Amino acid sequence: MDINTLLQGIIALLAILLLAPLFAGVINKQKAIFTGRIGAPVVQPYYELKRLLRKETINAGSSSFISDISPAVNLIAMVVAAAMLPVGFMKPLISFEGDIILFAYVLGLARFFQILAAMDIGSSFEGMGASREATFAVFAEPIFFFTIGSVAFADNLTSIYDIYHSIKLNNVTYIVFIVVCSISVLILAVTECSRMPIDDPNTHLELTMIHEVMILDNSGVDLFLYQYSSYVKLCIYAIVEASLFYPFAVQNSYVAVIIFLVVIAALATTLAVVETVTARFKLKFVPQYLLFATAIGVLNLLIYTFTK
Amino acid sequence: MKNYYPLLMLISTVGLAFVGGLAVACFTKINSIMFLGDERKEVKHFHVSVYDYLSLGIFALLCAGIGFYPQPFVRVINDVAGKSFMPGSSSPALLNINWFYISLIFLAIAAGFILIYLCKLGINKKYGRKISPAWGCGYERLNPRMQYTASSFADQLNTIAKTVLGYHKKIKPPAEIFPAKNRFESHADDFVDSKIILPLFKRIDTFISRLELLSYSDIRYYVAFILVVISIYSLIGFLWI
Amino acid sequence: MQNVLSIIFCLSLFYLAVTSRVKTYVTVLQLQGIILTVLLLYPLIEHFSVPALILPATLFIVKVYLIPKYIKKILLDLDIKRIIEPTIQQFSFLLLVIFTMTVIFVASNILSKSTGIETIPFASGFSAVAVGMFIIIFRKKLIIHVAGFLVLENGIFLFGSTIASKLPMMIELGSLLDIFVVVFLMGIALNKISSTLSGFEVTALRRLKD
Numbered sequence: 001m002d003i004n005t006l007l008q009g010i011i012a013l014l015a016i017l018l019l020a021p022l023f024a025g026v027i028n029k030q031k032a033i034f035t036g037r038i039g040a041p042v043v044q045p046y047y048e049l050k051r052l053l054r055k056e057t058i059n060a061g062s063s064s065f066i067s068d069i070s071p072a073v074n075l076i077a078m079v080v081a082a083a084m085l086p087v088g089f090m091k092p093l094i095s096f097e098g099d100i101i102l103f104a105y106v107l108g109l110a111r112f113f114q115i116l117a118a119m120d121i122g123s124s125f126e127g128m129g130a131s132r133e134a135t136f137a138v139f140a141e142p143i144f145f146f147t148i149g150s151v152a153f154a155d156n157l158t159s160i161y162d163i164y165h166s167i168k169l170n171n172v173t174y175i176v177f178i179v180v181c182s183i184s185v186l187i188l189a190v191t192e193c194s195r196m197p198i199d200d201p202n203t204h205l206e207l208t209m210i211h212e213v214m215i216l217d218n219s220g221v222d223l224f225l226y227q228y229s230s231y232v233k234l235c236i237y238a239i240v241e242a243s244l245f246y247p248f249a250v251q252n253s254y255v256a257v258i259i260f261l262v263v264i265a266a267l268a269t270t271l272a273v274v275e276t277v278t279a280r281f282k283l284k285f286v287p288q289y290l291l292f293a294t295a296i297g298v299l300n301l302l303i304y305t306f307t308k
Numbered sequence: 309m310k311n312y313y314p315l316l317m318l319i320s321t322v323g324l325a326f327v328g329g330l331a332v333a334c335f336t337k338i339n340s341i342m343f344l345g346d347e348r349k350e351v352k353h354f355h356v357s358v359y360d361y362l363s364l365g366i367f368a369l370l371c372a373g374i375g376f377y378p379q380p381f382v383r384v385i386n387d388v389a390g391k392s393f394m395p396g397s398s399s400p401a402l403l404n405i406n407w408f409y410i411s412l413i414f415l416a417i418a419a420g421f422i423l424i425y426l427c428k429l430g431i432n433k434k435y436g437r438k439i440s441p442a443w444g445c446g447y448e449r450l451n452p453r454m455q456y457t458a459s460s461f462a463d464q465l466n467t468i469a470k471t472v473l474g475y476h477k478k479i480k481p482p483a484e485i486f487p488a489k490n491r492f493e494s495h496a497d498d499f500v501d502s503k504i505i506l507p508l509f510k511r512i513d514t515f516i517s518r519l520e521l522l523s524y525s526d527i528r529y530y531v532a533f534i535l536v537v538i539s540i541y542s543l544i545g546f547l548w549i
Numbered sequence: 550m551q552n553v554l555s556i557i558f559c560l561s562l563f564y565l566a567v568t569s570r571v572k573t574y575v576t577v578l579q580l581q582g583i584i585l586t587v588l589l590l591y592p593l594i595e596h597f598s599v600p601a602l603i604l605p606a607t608l609f610i611v612k613v614y615l616i617p618k619y620i621k622k623i624l625l626d627l628d629i630k631r632i633i634e635p636t637i638q639q640f641s642f643l644l645l646v647i648f649t650m651t652v653i654f655v656a657s658n659i660l661s662k663s664t665g666i667e668t669i670p671f672a673s674g675f676s677a678v679a680v681g682m683f684i685i686i687f688r689k690k691l692i693i694h695v696a697g698f699l700v701l702e703n704g705i706f707l708f709g710s711t712i713a714s715k716l717p718m719m720i721e722l723g724s725l726l727d728i729f730v731v732v733f734l735m736g737i738a739l740n741k742i743s744s745t746l747s748g749f750e751v752t753a754l755r756r757l758k759d
């Protein structure tokens with residue numbers, strides 16, 4: 001690996017880590033505008049994270065060492081997952097054959113520790129969130145492999161960078177294939193990052209459902225690490241979704257970066273519109289919703305197999 | 309004939325992802341109910357010796373060792389995966405995985421974790437850390453019995469598959485305003501065990517028990533029966549080989 | 550272009566399988582009518598002829614305008630409850646639909662090697678027939694039965710149009726069967742039933758047995 005690709009990888013990773021709260025801030029600002037308010041400034045998440053660093057850490061009475069180490073494991077797992085994503089044309093820092101499976105399971109490591117830390121607190125409130133997260137993760141993991149994997153299996157590629165680089169939007173069937181894939185990945189992103197219509201990210205106490213429940217009894221540095229890793233996770237899934245449309249065929253790299261930023265902004269608008277317009281599902285409908293995304297993935301695969 | 313091997317690989321990967329998700333759910337349930345949170349009932353006499361910790365610790369170190377350095381263990385599997393099961397199989401991408409990257413990434417995860425934890429300890433020293441009771445959702449008297457139980461954790465997953473698992477709950481609704489002691493039981497049968505394997509074995513059992521009668525009657529019948537079975541076996545062996 | 554429209558058709562079938570609102574059936578039927586009209590209009594771009602416009606225009610008026618208007622009027626008049634109660638779990642219904650669609654696609658792929666049909670429109674039409682029959686089997690309301698029958702007919706029309714070069718007149722006649730369904734079955738029978746029985750469930754029809 002020469003110094004140029006190394007530098008590109010580091011710049012990509014730093015871009016994701018530094019701009020992740022900005023993405024969440026943009027979504028919140030757009031939601032406020034759609035509901036007729038002025039809303040908080042776009043850089044508000046940065047102020048909140050800075051505020052959390054100055055607070056005292058409080059842990060629950062019955063917690064053990066798991067509550068101590070889990071926030072740090074969460075953050076480092078998100079950073080490693082972010083290091084595997086191609087941002088625009090830049091080659092990621094970690095890229096080798098078979099890294100698609102490592103990507104999915106590093107995110108699984110973060111989720112595992114978060115569920116354990118939630119059950120560690122010893123209150124029924126967090127146990128409820130942990131059980132829901134475990135159930136929805138069972139149905140959400142296969143969606144990732146069905147969509148990204150079916151793009152990959154056509155050419156026997158197993159590295160995320162190679163997979164995204166092999167997408168060339170030249171004929172109509174392929175474009176429809178990618179569009180249907182992106183609908184599935186959008187449903188997956190909404191589930192994994194706990195946005196509407198699965199979970200409401202605005203409420204922090206009595207009405208919380210999945211993610212906010214699990215981090216309820218943390219404060220100070222712990223809450224900073226959890227919040228920051230949830231922002232990075234949202235950014236990761238946004239890039240997974242937006243890279244499906246990235247025009248790798250465009251030769252001029254600056255035009256390509258601008259198109260990439262436009263696609264991410266469009267994705268932020270889509271998320272804001274979906275959050276404003278839909279109400280939350282009843283929780284027993286969520287596995288069916290995820291099965292709908294899997295069904296779309298199966299249909300996609302069938303059509304792609306039988307057209308060629 | 310089109311090459312369907314990548315399609316089969318994709319379907320098996322999806323199946324493995326599903327199984328992996330279920331494994332995470334099961335493991336977190338067992339681990340958290342047994343080790344985390346508060347004790348539900350008080351345990352008076354409890355004694356663990358060093359040798360218990362030693363044996364479990366060896367297994368834990370072995371697991372961590374395989375994670376950090378998988379190369380010699382994967383070589384065993386690669387021999388099997390390298391043979392082609394189907395025409396047009398053995399995609400080379402899975403055999404050429406450079407396991408050095410995996411070790412490097414896990415070492416980086418461990419190093420990064422230690423770094424972040426040290427920063428966290430520094431910040432805790434500066435701003436303080438204290439222990440306080442958890443949020444009881446407005447209920448003042450939070451006691452350990454109100455923690456999430458194992459059946460509540462698994463309830464949602466079981467309800468989705470309740471036709472196959474035969475999942476049913478037995479509960480009597482409370483009769484008065486202030487509820488007295490009550491029972492709750494939830495049960496999931498093993499579908500394969502109770503509907504397929506056990507009836508099959510029962511039927512084989514009734515069949516064989518009729519033959520058993522032979523050994524309790526005249527011994528000459530029993531010797532004749534043995535002679536018949538041995539001749540059938542030798543006939544089969546003779547014709548096969 | 551046929552492939553793209555068939556894919557959107559299949560997606561609408563999945564949406565029918567998961568929904569639990571009665572109004573969605575009407576919207577999906579309108580969408581399927583639009584898809585079929587576009588499918589019929591597509592060959593006209595090259596050989597444009599006015600008599601060939603009659604069938605798409607009739608299809609559009611009947612499927613997108615008349616039938617949904619009539620169904621909505623019935624929903625309003627008879628004050629039918631707006632939620633569908635499922636007979637089997639929604640989850641298992643979707644699994645059944647996925648499995649059936651996979652089998653149909655694989656079978657039509659095998660068929661397309663020996664005969665001259667195209668795989669995807671044929672398989673989409675056939676799976677619409679299957680989904681229509683599942684809706685008739687697994688739902689209790691009468692209006693939903695009629696909607697399932699209409700989905701079945703849309704499916705027949707879709708896979709009939711892929712072999713249209715052989716039997717053009719038959720396909721056109723079959724597609725206008727919709728009008729007979731609407732006028733005779735639904736209008737007369739339902740209006741007569743509503744005067745004797747209230748509450749529109751199929752189980753209530755058992756009282757007609759002697």
